[in-house]
Amino acid sequence: MTQHSPDYGRLERVLQVDGVLSEIGDLDILLEKVLLEARIATGADAGSVYTMEGDTLFFRHAQNDTIVARGERIPYTRFTVPVNKNSMAGFVASTGEMLSIPDVSRIPADSSYSFDDLYDRVTGYRTVSSLTLPLSNNRHRVVGVLQLINALNPDGAPVPFSSELIPFARHFAVLAAIALERAMMTRTLLLRMINMAELRDPRETGPHVNRVGACALCLYDSWACLNSIPDPERSTDRDVLRMAAMLHDVGKVGIADSILKKPGPLTRDERMIMESHCNIGAGILSKCETSFDEMAREIAIGHHENWDGSGYPAGARRDGISLWARITAVADVFDALGSRRCYKDPWDLYRTVETMTPLFGRKFDPGLKEPFLSTTAVLWETRNAYPES
Ligand SMILES: [Fe+2]
Ligand SMILES: [Fe+2]
Known part of the structure; x- marks a missing residue:
């Protein structure tokens, strides 16, 4: 040659x-x-x-x-x-x-x-x-x-x-x-991480993370349709979002059981430790190598931030919070209200929607209000597809 x-x-x-x-x-x-x-x-x-x-x-x-x-x-x-x-x-x-x-x-x-x-x-x-x-x-x-x-x-x-x-x-x-x-290995590791977070926090059950992932996807579809997001971009993002949203509370692996599983209300210090799960999660996902890592990190750090800046850990506001975290925040609350907690019975769809609607523009992104309201029945059906066993 x-x-x-x-x-x-x-x-x-x-x-x-x-x-x-x-x-x-x-x-x-x-x-x-x-x-x-x-x-x-x-x-x-x-x-x-x-x-x-x-x-x-x-x-x-x-x-x-x-x-x-x-x-x-x-x-x-x-x-x-x-x-x-x-x-x-x-x-x-x-x-x-x-x-x-x-x-x-x-x-x-x-x-x-x-x-x-x-x-x-x-x-x-x-x-x-x-x-x-x-x-x-x-x-x-x-x-x-x-x-x-x-x-x-x-x-x-x-x-x-x-x-x-x-x-x-x-x-x-x-x-x-x-x-x-390599991609298959990443996926396997991801599922293990989700299982680990699920084992640590009794509220972060397999059905809960699945419901949040599925509802986040449903909200994104509705938002993307209203905002005329082109199809190839939409398909790539929705694939990544489904899994990334499931990892929203992965940082709870770093919180002690004594706080995570405490039956009564948390003290101020305990609450601060609990709130650090956002930073811990972002730390776990900090090597932003792929679009998945990046989206999962943005969701972990931003899913308790509020549109008006009153959330945690950074008090970020408006567009300072990633769209993926804003979507996941709505899906997470929607699922929590519809679920049984030690302090409340599960709410029905009507009460859930009635409570959440005034929060758009304060807690939630106002741009997600219409995608949310136009899709509540689908969201409810989606979450019911993953019952607690
Ligand atoms: Fe959380
Ligand atoms: Fe959650």
């Missing part, structure tokens, strides 16, 4: 990319970058990446230079593919084998899979060649699929993926698999 051969350039790029990827924490951004670099390394015009959960493949990203060059947007879709041998991606996921197809219109009739031309029909794009690779972790378990479409020759015409390109594509499949492994 000479310094001027195309392979040398590819190899050099692959080596550089390794460093860049290790600095990206957010899974979606990372998968996007892996797909882009895999396409550059193999000369693919388009591609997509899927993650696998159970027996389903979840579509995560698509890229297509031809469609972008036409000045069109790649259709934003969310779809799933069953893991079976009927589709190309499903075949690769179920067998763990790579699939290189020179021309999708000439797939032999006796193949178990066929080419789904829905995307081509919707966009007017023409898929010819494809290279589909399993993303396998180091225990050879498939965690996703990387699909590259239309290798282009120097004239820009689609040609089959040459066998020389396959090692480069495999390299990116390994990188994507590592990224996915």
Whole structure:
């Protein structure tokens, strides 16, 4: 291989990319970058990446230079593919084998899979060649699929993926698999943290954190709709919010049982210690590497702040409190009022709404009043989906 051969350039790029990827924490951004670099390394015009959960493949990203060059947007879709041998991606996921197809219109009739031309029909794009690779972790378990479409020759015409390109594509499949492994580990750790907070505080039960997460999401959907937040941004944020809101009281892991489980009212000093759970939670989440960490930290520090500055720990007010914390605060109070506490019976929806409504503009963000009022019935149904066991 000479310094001027195309392979040398590819190899050099692959080596550089390794460093860049290790600095990206957010899974979606990372998968996007892996797909882009895999396409550059193999000369693919388009591609997509899927993650696998159970027996389903979840579509995560698509890229297509031809469609972008036409000045069109790649259709934003969310779809799933069953893991079976009927589709190309499903075949690769179920067998763990790579699939290189020179021309999708000439797939032999006796193949178990066929080419789904829905995307081509919707966009007017023409898929010819494809290279589909399993993303396998180091225990050879498939965690996703990387699909590259239309290798282009120097004239820009689609040609089959040459066998020389396959090692480069495999390299990116390994990188994507590592990224996915990392994301799965984060998710597992997160669920453990939630369980830990739940064990410490009898009020922070599994159903409570689930109800707060689900109600925060419901409020955000209503707010995003009223504020015309574009769809891709909305979907990313809602995925992160659901889990981040569940961690609102994670800082309670740092509060002594003698205070957390005290049956009677707290003394002034005890109350101050109790209130420090906001700072402890933010401290636990302080390494803001991903959009999730950042949102969870903002919620932990801000969910007891009030719009008028009368809350704690900082007395932050208005936009000084993150939107995510303002939303979670409404969801947390809504759930607490509807739940049994040692000092009160659960309130019904009418009493809960009647009590909370005048608090918008004082305790709660007034911009959330309409999203709240227009969705109270859905919120109530949502919270009832997670009963105390
Ligand atoms: Fe709290
Ligand atoms: Fe709570």
